[in-house]
Amino acid sequence: MVKIPEIEYQFSGPITECTLEGFSYPRVSPILHPTDEQSDYLSKLDDLWKIHGVLELEEIAKITGLDWEEERITIYVTKYASPISRPVIIPQTKNPLIAHHISIHELIHQHIGRGRNADRLIKGWDWIDKDFKDESFITRNHIPLHAIHTSLYLKIFGESELAWNFKYDKKHPEYNRSWKIVQSLGHEKVLEEFFPTII
């Protein structure tokens, strides 16, 4: 059985404050408990996690052939922040399914881009750096990630969610470019080239 980390979603007021105005931003409330609205949002994320997230993390480990290094990962939800992979920070999007997809994106970064796993993928990253040397760092960094995510969408959600993510990232030229590279090469080809090189 594939071992995957336990995921816990938490609201982070301090991160929200930092991303808004720096530390000087006045705290709206000293109360650390989530509001009813936030609790409701967290339970929607938890439900999505139980239905899809567990399967997705198992599938990621199967695709990459690599173990998850962490036993537990906290995903911090904030009002407006840009997503970050370490620690995992995601924005509170209107539709919780979008926050779910962003969580998976950031967790794929963690899985292949850091620690022992990243060391074992050096040859894969060398392939990316050589064959896509004219692309920006962000584009190169997202080629294997979008190949994995494509595979998850097709297996777990279907074409419509994949099409949604492609469209959602269109406003970012570098993300858009890496989706297009994965599309034109085929995600399976990217995975074949990137992962058999595990050392």
Ligand SMILES: [Zn+2]
């Ligand atoms: Zn990313």
